[in-house]
Amino acid sequence: MSAETVTIDSLGAQGDGIFYASNGPVYVPFSLPGETLAIARVKDHGTIMSYGETSPDRITPACRHFGPDGKGGSCGGCSLQHMAKPAYNAFKRSLVVAALKSKGIDVPVGDLIEAHPGERRRVVFAARSTEKGLLIGFNQAESHHIVAIEECPIASPGILAGLEALKKIGNAAATTAEPFRMTVIETLTGLDVAIDGIKKLSDKERRAITETVLAMRGIARVAFNGEIVIEQRKPLIDMSGVSVAPPPGAFTQATVAAEEAMVRLTLEHIGKVKRVADLFAGVGTFALRLARIAQVHAVESEERALKALDHAARNTQGLKPVSVERRDLFRRPLMVSELKTFDAVIFDPPRAGAEEQCKELARSVVKKIVAVSCNPLTLARDLSILTAAGYRITSVTPIDQFLWTSHVEVVATLVKG
Numbered sequence: 492m493s494a495e496t497v498t499i500d501s502l503g504a505q506g507d508g509i510f511y512a513s514n515g516p517v518y519v520p521f522s523l524p525g526e527t528l529a530i531a532r533v534k535d536h537g538t539i540m541s542y543g544e545t546s547p548d549r550i551t552p553a554c555r556h557f558g559p560d561g562k563g564g565s566c567g568g569c570s571l572q573h574m575a576k577p578a579y580n581a582f583k584r585s586l587v588v589a590a591l592k593s594k595g596i597d598v599p600v601g602d603l604i605e606a607h608p609g610e611r612r613r614v615v616f617a618a619r620s621t622e623k624g625l626l627i628g629f630n631q632a633e634s635h636h637i638v639a640i641e642e643c644p645i646a647s648p649g650i651l652a653g654l655e656a657l658k659k660i661g662n663a664a665a666t667t668a669e670p671f672r673m674t675v676i677e678t679l680t681g682l683d684v685a686i687d688g689i690k691k692l693s694d695k696e697r698r699a700i701t702e703t704v705l706a707m708r709g710i711a712r713v714a715f716n717g718e719i720v721i722e723q724r725k726p727l728i729d730m731s732g733v734s735v736a737p738p739p740g741a742f743t744q745a746t747v748a749a750e751e752a753m754v755r756l757t758l759e760h761i762g763k764v765k766r767v768a769d770l771f772a773g774v775g776t777f778a779l780r781l782a783r784i785a786q787v788h789a790v791e792s793e794e795r796a797l798k799a800l801d802h803a804a805r806n807t808q809g810l811k812p813v814s815v816e817r818r819d820l821f822r823r824p825l826m827v828s829e830l831k832t833f834d835a836v837i838f839d840p841p842r843a844g845a846e847e848q849c850k851e852l853a854r855s856v857v858k859k860i861v862a863v864s865c866n867p868l869t870l871a872r873d874l875s876i877l878t879a880a881g882y883r884i885t886s887v888t889p890i891d892q893f894l895w896t897s898h899v900e901v902v903a904t905l906v907k908g
């Protein structure tokens with residue numbers, strides 16, 4: 492394959508540099524705007540062969556597994572370690588600004604609340620058994636190839652310290668070469684490990700996992716496809732003084748720092764009210780904190796998450812009443828007639844957003860709304876539904892939770908009128 496010399500024009504939404512060829516955009520991972528590079532091109536994908544003029548924003552990556560030069564393939568866990576922090580922060584903020592603009596929303600967007608190395612308390616690893624032992628790491632970008640990691644600067648020290656233990660558990664579980672996932676959450680009582688993607692565990696494999704865990708420290712629980720294999724201690728997560736025992740593989744915010752920022756912005760906006768609805772409540776990240784100041788109705792589709800939330804609320808003193816409701820909010824959003832009993836609503840949906848719920852909120856008289864999102868595009872769509880109905884956006888704050896990736900979280904606050 493012959494190399495061609497190109498100059499990178501801009502950064503795409505996934506963080507790849509883009510060079511506009513005569514027949515359309517070419518995406519060049521690990522490149523930065525203004526750089527002149529020799530690339531090998533296959534259709535719209537360019538691989539860096541050598542560097543000509545590099546950007547002043549280029550820095551040395553923090554991790555040996557990052558980038559086009561990584562030995563044994565480059566880890567797809569991160570895509571932006573080569574970018575200096577100010578440019579990186581501005582890029583992430585610009586994703587939110589652009590998404591809002593695309594829906595005609597022109598409001599001030601705050602500075603990015605930064606993420607830092609070592610903060611990730613929830614990591615989803617890719618794993619596979621090989622003749623040489625278990626590979627545990629991340630998929631190479633756009634590939635099934637697993638890049639085994641020896642270091643990972645994003646993960647919390649607790650997760651990194653457990654890496655060898657995770658390899659032993661994975662080894663005990665895997666009997667074929669099929670790839671599988673290990674979701675690891677660092678909790679107050681040790682690592683909570685959820686294995687998914689292996690079809691079946693025999694009694695022998697279950698025993699092997701149990702024996703492996705019993706011989707080690709630091710592992711609270713191991714579950715397989717949602718079912719507990721061994722629980723030495725109940726995994727516990729602290730939510731501002733409320734202890735929650737999440738179900739296996741539960742959704743939690745990926746870093747405590749981002750979670751605290753989201754909660755702070757939410758509580759500041761909602762202030763002193765009587766009744767709040769927390770929609771897409773998960774295990775109660777917002778509901779259990781809001782319950783210190785107001786009655787909360789928490790709605791969520793995952794039964795086990797809701798049970799964990801309910802159990803925590805019932806077993807914590809000093810909270811206002813918390814009610815829970817299992818409900819599919821895509822199909823059955825809270826209707827205007829139901830919304831009228833709430834002073835404030837927070838919603839924190841998956842990437843698809845909360846379109847149907849926003850259509851109902853748009854017709855409601857709820858005074859204050861907090862929209863939390865992991866997808867600026869669907870957030871912009873949802874906010875446009877609310878603003879068209881008379882809601883005013885009072886703040887938009889981008890938050891970095893997935894360091895060195897193009898993912899960005901957002902908290903937007905709104906008032907009626």
Ligand SMILES: C[S@@+](CC[C@H](N)C(=O)[O-])C[C@H]1O[C@@H](n2cnc3c(N)ncnc32)[C@H](O)[C@@H]1O
Pocket residue numbers: 742743744771772773774775776777790791792793796818819820821822839840841865
């Ligand atoms: C981004 S998470 C937020 C969870 C929680 N607010 C937190 O911060 O931990 C989205 C939540 O929406 C739930 N969910 C997904 N689809 C749903 C639906 N159709 N109806 C209700 N809840 C849903 C998921 O189970 C998950 O708990």
